[in-house]
Amino acid sequence: MKIKTRDRILNTSLELFNTVGEPNVTTLLISDELEISPGNLYYHFKSKAEIVNELFAAYETELMDMLSVPEEADISLDDQALFLHLVFEAIARFRFIYQDLVNILTRYDNLQNRFRRILRAKEKAFIVIAESLQRQGLMQLADHELSALCEQMCLTMTYWVSFESLSHLDNRDETDLGRGVFQVMNLLAPYLTGTARQQVVAMSEAYL
Amino acid sequence: MKIKTRDRILNTSLELFNTVGEPNVTTLLISDELEISPGNLYYHFKSKAEIVNELFAAYETELMDMLSVPEEADISLDDQALFLHLVFEAIARFRFIYQDLVNILTRYDNLQNRFRRILRAKEKAFIVIAESLQRQGLMQLADHELSALCEQMCLTMTYWVSFESLSHLDNRDETDLGRGVFQVMNLLAPYLTGTARQQVVAMSEAYL
DNA sequence: GTCTATAACGGGATAGAC
DNA sequence: GTCTATCCCGTTATAGAC
Numbered sequence: 001m002k003i004k005t006r007d008r009i010l011n012t013s014l015e016l017f018n019t020v021g022e023p024n025v026t027t028l029l030i031s032d033e034l035e036i037s038p039g040n041l042y043y044h045f046k047s048k049a050e051i052v053n054e055l056f057a058a059y060e061t062e063l064m065d066m067l068s069v070p071e072e073a074d075i076s077l078d079d080q081a082l083f084l085h086l087v088f089e090a091i092a093r094f095r096f097i098y099q100d101l102v103n104i105l106t107r108y109d110n111l112q113n114r115f116r117r118i119l120r121a122k123e124k125a126f127i128v129i130a131e132s133l134q135r136q137g138l139m140q141l142a143d144h145e146l147s148a149l150c151e152q153m154c155l156t157m158t159y160w161v162s163f164e165s166l167s168h169l170d171n172r173d174e175t176d177l178g179r180g181v182f183q184v185m186n187l188l189a190p191y192l193t194g195t196a197r198q199q200v201v202a203m204s205e206a207y208l
Numbered sequence: 209m210k211i212k213t214r215d216r217i218l219n220t221s222l223e224l225f226n227t228v229g230e231p232n233v234t235t236l237l238i239s240d241e242l243e244i245s246p247g248n249l250y251y252h253f254k255s256k257a258e259i260v261n262e263l264f265a266a267y268e269t270e271l272m273d274m275l276s277v278p279e280e281a282d283i284s285l286d287d288q289a290l291f292l293h294l295v296f297e298a299i300a301r302f303r304f305i306y307q308d309l310v311n312i313l314t315r316y317d318n319l320q321n322r323f324r325r326i327l328r329a330k331e332k333a334f335i336v337i338a339e340s341l342q343r344q345g346l347m348q349l350a351d352h353e354l355s356a357l358c359e360q361m362c363l364t365m366t367y368w369v370s371f372e373s374l375s376h377l378d379n380r381d382e383t384d385l386g387r388g389v390f391q392v393m394n395l396l397a398p399y400l401t402g403t404a405r406q407q408v409v410a411m412s413e414a415y416l
Numbered sequence: 417g418t419c420t421a422t423a424a425c426g427g428g429a430t431a432g433a434c
Numbered sequence: 435g436t437c438t439a440t441c442c443c444g445t446t447a448t449a450g451a452c
Contacts, residue, residue: 099310102229247437
């Protein structure tokens with residue numbers, strides 16, 4: 001059974017947004033790419049903003065789901081690495097949002113608060129994880145150290161994909177998310193106790 | 209003696225770019241703000257691109273100067289903090305470039321390679337500094353650890369200002385650069401030996 | 417649902433008078 | 435150097451036929 005036009009529009013838009021940047025993508029370009037008429041596009045979406053909004057919403061629900069980390073569970077380092085990988089994947093899949101953040105957030109201003117909510121959720125998730133590691137005796141940090149660390153992880157998580165595609169724009173458009181995971185885990189490493197630290201170092205060896 | 213119109217255009221453009229984002233700033237807005245006619249603006253600059261280019265060039269020379277760190281000198285932690293502060297100041301002053309990086313770099317495509325050159329220079333500077341610290345016996349890192357660390361510092365340096373203004377958009381438009389300096393120094397801290405580490409911790413106390 | 421116009425608007429840029 | 439008027443063009447969005 002064929003994919004609905006509406007969904008094809010969403011898919012192609014996402015693809016184009018990610019590759020050439022949302023501001024550079026006109027509704028005409030989208031319809032051209034799909035080989036449908038601009039009128040047809042506007043039959044399915046009343047505006048370009050609606051397309052952007054719908055894509056953002058998809059990103060939002062996906063990420064918010066992911067970020068609700070259970071408060072009491074014992075989280076292993078492997079769990080964390082997996083968690084990071086999933087989040088990175090989501091960010092990479094919707095990287096157009098990040099590439100022109102301010103621009104997008106100002107032009108579609110209802111997104112501003114929503115994006116910030118997600119950011120806070122991210123930071124919260126890191127804190128929950130870090131606290132779990134502390135409870136398990138894998139590290140010992142003062143409160144202010146911990147919050148600085150979480151902020152740092154959050155920043156890295158937010159910008160890694162952009163940064164990576166910026167420095168190595170050798171156009172292998174598949175950014176290596178694993179390296180991002182490693183980079184964030186590495187922020188944690190020096191604070192971990194003996195064995196746990198070895199474990200992270202071992203993980204990182206894989207990326208050299 | 210009065211400031212030349214040409215320079216007033218540059219100043220106001222920079223101001224507007226930083227506050228509302230370069231893509232949202234029309235040539236009309238600039239001339240309005242200056243209370244001159246659009247025609248007058250185009251007498252001084254043949255295009256908006258020329259304005260952007262000139263501002264970028266200013267940023268470029270300023271930063272490239274800063275980043276040429278002497279290879280053999282012994283760099284103290286205080287030196288480094290000062291260095292970071294200066295770079296952060298420059299970035300903040302030209303933050304419009306960073307806020308919509310991909311957008312700007314694609315629309316004015318001669319900027320792309322130049323920006324990347326600056327990025328590489330940044331990373332180089334961090335490596336020179338780190339190696340100086342090693343020579344002074346202030347830390348001991350394997351080569352690959354060192355390069356991961358420098359990359360991390362570079363990333364944080366690049367995005368701190370944007371990240372900060374994003375998370376705390378309480379519109380006190382003066383971002384606290386000191387916190388950025390601290391955040392980068394903090395990346396270094398866990399790798400430093402005893403006294404040096406204390407010194408960084410002490411610096412950081414100032415920001416709590 | 418899909419098409420072909422075409423309207424409506426905004427932003428960059430130029431012409432020519434002063 | 436500065437102004438006013440205007441052109442040009444790309445982009446979003448709509449109207450109406452099929």
